[in-house]
Amino acid sequence: MKGEELRTYREAKGLSQSEFAVWLNERLQRRYDKQKVSRWENDAERIPAALDALIRRDAAGVEKLGGPALVVVVANQKGGCAKTVSAVNIASALALQGYATMLIDCDPQANATQHLGIDSYTLEADAKTLYYVMHGDLELRDILVTVEESGLRVAPSSIRLAETEVELGKEAGGDFIMKEKIAAAKRTFDFIIIDTPPNIGELTKNAMVAAHTAIIPCQTEKFSLLGMGFLLENVAKIRRRMNTALSVLGIVPTIYKQRERNDREVLEQIQEQYGPHLRVFDPVPKASVYAQATSVGRAAVEAMPDVAGAAVYRDVAAALVEERIIRMKEVDRVA
Incomplete structure (x- = not known):
């Protein structure tokens, strides 16, 4: 996934970079922040495979994420x-x-x-x-x-x-x-x-x-x-x-x-x-x-x-x- 794709996905959800970081953290149990999201969107840092997979599955509506385990x-x-x-x-x-x-x-x-x-x-x-x-x-x-x-x-x-x-x-x-x-x-x-x-x-x-x-x-x-x-x-x-x-x-x-x-x-x-x-x-x-x-x-x-x-x-x-x-x-x- 490229940075532009990530930005498009985030904006489609109506989330700011800070809000998007919170959304990711709730689902992946991570500690991402606004700065990290910005670096991904500007292709300054590689988007992790786990994040890529999460977004593609969420966009496809494959299954519920974030519990119950x-x-x-x-x-x-x-x-x-x-x-x-x-x-x-x-x-x-x-x-x-x-x-x-x-x-x-x-x-x-x-x-x-x-x-x-x-x-x-x-x-x-x-x-x-x-x-x-x-x-x-x-x-x-x-x-x-x-x-x-x-x-x-x-x-x-x-x-x-x-x-x-x-x-x-x-x-x-x-x-x-x-x-x-x-x-x-x-x-x-x-x-x-x-x-x-x-x-x-x-x-x-x-x-x-x-x-x-x-x-x-x-x-x-x-x-x-x-x-x-x-x-x-x-x-x-x-x-x-x-x-x-x-x-x-x-x-x-x-x-x-x-x-x-x-x-x-x-x-x-x-x-x-x-x-x-x-x-x-x-x-x-x-x-x-x-x-x-x-x-x-x-x-x-x-x-x-x-x-x-x-x-x-x-x-x-x-x-x-x-x-x-x-x-x-x-x-x-x-x-």
């Missing part, structure tokens, strides 16, 4: 299955399309935080991580960090969050703390993606209780497949006992090696065993570029949009957009 938990009790890579890239894909998206790093290892180039050590020293939100010292909005390239908002983690794992089990109503903490954000964000620890502990349980739907990354190897049934059993228990709205959006096969017989066999098993009742997305191939993106603090879908597997993450993002539309229609119908 669809809350998505990305979970697998097995480590090394590209769970965090999947959470980061799915959240980034949504943000790049102009959706107000928050990524909550609910893993004490803080891999999602560090993946996006955010210094969890400094934030912990400043008491600005998820730990302090879960303990009631801060509101979620107080710790959010913006990823400049995509506009994604991140609730960072740190190793101290591990203390919460024990404390949640002892607290009355401890299973519902995450749901309580994100209540205000659900009114203004379009999507909230929660990355979880590689276990079915109290933090993962909290995320599942707070979520509308789950995405399960599964490496195409036998140990990951064996753990899938256990994970789905836990999802079913959460649904029966604490969150009847929880669904499973689908399974994302990851780290797939087309040339390896074992990978092909496991992918076939996933499709045969779970395909009849769950969506199984195309596999994300093993690619060194994901590790490289992590090393420079970027999401692969943002830094290298054509990388192998990026299309899969965009497909998952599209499925989440559709899921949100469906759920919003259901709410409107009941109302």
Whole structure:
């Protein structure tokens, strides 16, 4: 989008540059001002991809933006299955399309935080991580960090969050703390993606209780497949006992090696065993570029949009957009 197009769009809405900045901030959860809008309109600064996508969708009247959020938990009790890579890239894909998206790093290892180039050590020293939100010292909005390239908002983690794992089990109503903490954000964000620890502990349980739907990354190897049934059993228990709205959006096969017989066999098993009742997305191939993106603090879908597997993450993002539309229609119908 060129600056002249942006000016035409703003004027058609009858907004001054200051009012337009406020309008953008409400939808993208940013802090733009009149000067920033002026630089865009004069082509003195590149218009962000997320803003471009937001405006084009708004002009087309595609769907409602700015809440209520669809809350998505990305979970697998097995480590090394590209769970965090999947959470980061799915959240980034949504943000790049102009959706107000928050990524909550609910893993004490803080891999999602560090993946996006955010210094969890400094934030912990400043008491600005998820730990302090879960303990009631801060509101979620107080710790959010913006990823400049995509506009994604991140609730960072740190190793101290591990203390919460024990404390949640002892607290009355401890299973519902995450749901309580994100209540205000659900009114203004379009999507909230929660990355979880590689276990079915109290933090993962909290995320599942707070979520509308789950995405399960599964490496195409036998140990990951064996753990899938256990994970789905836990999802079913959460649904029966604490969150009847929880669904499973689908399974994302990851780290797939087309040339390896074992990978092909496991992918076939996933499709045969779970395909009849769950969506199984195309596999994300093993690619060194994901590790490289992590090393420079970027999401692969943002830094290298054509990388192998990026299309899969965009497909998952599209499925989440559709899921949100469906759920919003259901709410409107009941109302």
